[in-house]
Amino acid sequence: MQRQLAHQIWYDMVLARLFEQAAAEQYAQGRIAGFLHLYPGEEAVAVGTLRAADTGDYVVSTYREHVHALVWGITPEAVMAELFGKATGCSGGYGGSMHLFDAGRRFLGGYAIVGETFPVAIGVGYWLRLTGAPDAVLCYFGDGAANQGTFHESLNMAALWKLPVLFVCENNHYQIGTEIHRHTAVPEIHRHGTAYGIPGRRVDGMDVVAVYEATRMALEHVRAGNGPYLLECETYRYRGHSMADPGAYRSALEVAELRARDPIDGFRERVLHEGWLEQAELEQAEREARAAVEAAVAFAEESLEPTNLEQDVYVQPLDLYDGTKA
């Protein structure tokens, strides 16, 4: 792995962990409200997949998407300000934690109804095919979403029309509190694509290098005009489903076992073992990430709130639209 890439991935992973810790603290202090779904434990998935994508690609993510946004280039300030509900947030304070958007960066949300990412992603994929664009779509979903109708409907259409969509399953084994063996008859999610002729594989979602390499291969397949691919990343979330969830449905032992396979610890060992980076470089990157998160919190605190309740419900004013463009 190139030094520069290793450094980027290390920074992303550390920033992701620190950002989410800060979000939890701010939530506890009442500066962030609503539903807050945090990502610790799953960092290798967002970082490994998105660092393997091209900047022209589109990203469609779920309600647990802070880290996807950060890795995709939305600043920690803009994400934190959005969690604070401020006008400087990446959705102007109108979306919140579950609805992060950045049109310029092709970051298309932020969907809080389980299973919505599929139709949006195939819509973008359809448009890319229709216009002959070379880009691809990364469509994220959790293990629980694989049982929504839209999963099967959209996989069928994606395969039928060979749409350039990489479906990324973030299999953290729980749909809120229901473990995967209690909610899915065939818990190997990557195999669900076979009903539609979509190739797929399972990768260790706690190993960022493995995720990165698998994504490169999958995107090659997608970009070559072969249609969609289903990449299942087996991962784990350390915290509850949201801040409202104490996680009483799983044992401390289970969480401890998974923590022992922590993706950040694992990558540190790998980086040092392979000689990609020095210990001092890792520490320096960590200091930079910590400073970035602190700056983001300060920025969010100082930012103003949005004030216009009714703006952007419509593009054209509702009462005056005369269709003169028709």
Place this chain on the structure above:
Amino acid sequence: MKRAHNDRAGLVGVSRPAPVLQVWQALNIAHDEVMARDESVFILGEDVGLYGGSYRVTQGLFAKYGEWRVRDTPISENSFTGLGVGAALVGGRPIVEIMTINFALLALDAIINMAAKLRYMSGGQFKVPLVVRSPGGVARQLAAQHSQRLEHTLMNVPGLRIVAPATPQDAYWQLKQAVACDDPVIVLEHELLYFTEGPFDPGADPPPMHAAAVRRRGRDISLIAWHRMVDVCLEAARELEADGIDAEVVDLRSLRPIDLPLLLESVSRTHRALVVEEDCRFAGAGAEIAATLNEAGFFELEAPVQRVAGRDVPTPYNARLEAASIPDAAAVVRAVRGLLGPREK
């Protein structure tokens, strides 16, 4: 040059027959025009392509524009409507045909949770220029699952626009306006109106997409309706004429927003209003229109705005019962007489 001159001369003195089209034909022409003009427009839905559409609306377009712009979809309403949303976010102008409004119940997540909210939730970063067309209403003995209306549900969703054309001319105008609009527009059509005829002039200037239209001027009461109930009201107005009652008939044409200025102007002349809707009475679209008129037009009204609506039952299959479940001209006439009271002749 000479020939053209002769051709034109040949029309002199000959009354040119007013072109008459059916609603489906007007929609078909509108689709063709917008697709020819704008390559970002594409159609998708069940049997819209090779088959030509259940009501022939997209007939001939598959052959002309190809499968990528006229896409036959699997039976997956939520996902193909959501596909339209996704494409609209990144530059497409999709027209989604949902075969009947009853099937749109399966697509409400795409319409309500996504199309209507994405612009707002993203702080105004995205446009969603999506058109969803779908026919509804009571047709001919299609039974409860194929004889519904969804106006009430969709009207309550900020972010949506809803139009309801009743004539070929309006269908042509409003579909083109809907496609040109950068907001999501629901075009509600009525299953019994596709094969009704009306005058059609593609060169005429359209009124605003959301403007209501007075179909019959009258002095004594404003009958407010849309879709097929406009014809029912016109029929009632003709019967009322015999009683010396001069009813005005307003075709709403749009359900979100409703053209309140026109309604207020109408009741400022008639001082009475009756909303006539095919849908069930309870919490229906008519309730919103009546309440708004009562609030905004109170000082013009000599009586509270009343409603004639469908009965609060699922639509029955039996023909007699089906007919009894929705308003007819006789019901409108009865309601008008009740509203106006005994009249001095």
